[in-house]
Amino acid sequence: QVQLVESGGGLVQTGGSLRLSCAASGRTFSMPYMGWFRQAPGKDREFVAGVRWSAPGTYYADSVRGRFTVSRDNAKNTVYLQMNSLRVEDTAIYYCATTSPGRAWSRQRADYDYWGQGTQVTVSS
Numbered sequence: 215q216v217q218l219v220e221s222g223g224g225l226v227q228t229g230g231s232l233r234l235s236c237a238a239s240g241r242t243f244s245m246p247y248m249g250w251f252r253q254a255p256g257k258d259r260e261f262v263a264g265v266r267w268s269a270p271g272t273y274y275a276d277s278v279r280g281r282f283t284v285s286r287d288n289a290k291n292t293v294y295l296q297m298n299s300l301r302v303e304d305t306a307i308y309y310c311a312t313t314s315p316g317r318a319w320s321r322q323r324a325d326y327d328y329w330g331q332g333t334q335v336t337v338s339s
Contacts, residue, residue, distance in 0.1 A: 215240045215241060215328070216238055216239070216240040216241055216242060216245060216312055216328045217238070217239045217240050217328070218236055218237070218238055218310050218311070218312065218328055218329065218330035219236070219237045219239075219330055219331070220234060220235065220236050220308065220309065220310050220330040220331065220332060220333040221234070221235050221236075221237070221333060222234040222235050222333060223308060223333030223334045223335045224334075224335070224336070225336045225337075225338060226300055226335075226336070226337055226338070227337070227338055227339075228300065228301060228302060228337055228338065228339050229299060229300065230300050230337070231296070231297060231298045231299075231300065232297045232300065232335060233294055233295070233296050233297070234250070234294065234295040234297070234308055234310075234333060234335070235292055235293070235294055236248065236250075236292065236293045236294075236295075236310030236330060237290075237291060237292050238291045238292070238293070238312065239291065242267075242291045244314075244315040245267045245312045245313070245315070246266070246267060246268075246312075246313060246315060246316065246317050246318075246319070247264055247265060247266045247267055247271075247312065247313070247317075247319055248264065248265055248267060248286065248293045248310060248311070248312050249261060249262075249263070249264040249310065249311050249312070249321070249326060250262040250263045250264065250284060250293075250295050250308060250309070250310055250311075251308070251309045251310075251311060251323060251326075252304075252306035252307065252308045252309070252335075253306055253307050253309070253332075254303075254305060254306040254307075257306075259309070259323050260275065261275055261321040261322075261323070262274075262275050262278055262282065262295070262308070263275065263278060263282055263283075263284040263295060264284065264319070264321065265284045265285065265286050265293060266319070267286065267288070267312075268288075271319070272284050272285075273319070273321065275321075277303075278297075278304075281297065281298050281299045281300075282295060282296065282297050282298070283295075283296040283298075284296075293310060295308070295310075297335070300335075300337045301337060302337050302338070302339050303337075304335060304337050305335060305336050305337050306335060307332040307333065307334050307335075308332065308333050308334075308335050309329055309330055309331075309332045310329075310330045311323075311326035311327075311328060311329045311330070312326065312327070312328050313325055313326050313327045313328070314327050
């Protein structure tokens with residue numbers, strides 16, 4: 215079992231920045247990768263970014279590439295999402311997630327087994 219807790223959301227103006235954190239606890243040594251997803255009102259939860267836990271590798275949705283950066287601190291069992299040049303359309307609840315050991319890399323929501331409670335990001339114009 216893995217427990218995930220997100221923090222760092224808030225209200226920011228267009229063009230601003232926020233950094234989200236996701237603290238993991240439990241069987242963190244077995245996580246193959248971590249992902250960030252977001253869900254806006256009335257929309258499906260979508261992949262945003264991901265990072266391999268014990269090897270190089272970061273992944274981004276086209277909509278955030280060049281503006282968002284995902285990183286990890288294994289010593290702190292924490293994953294970060296640095297969000298720059300924020301847009302109104304980035305407004306959503308942001309979730310971090312991970313999956314069971316041995317799973318191949320995936321951007322699909324259904325392939326993630328453990329989820330945090332989410333943190334709200336609101337970008338105002």
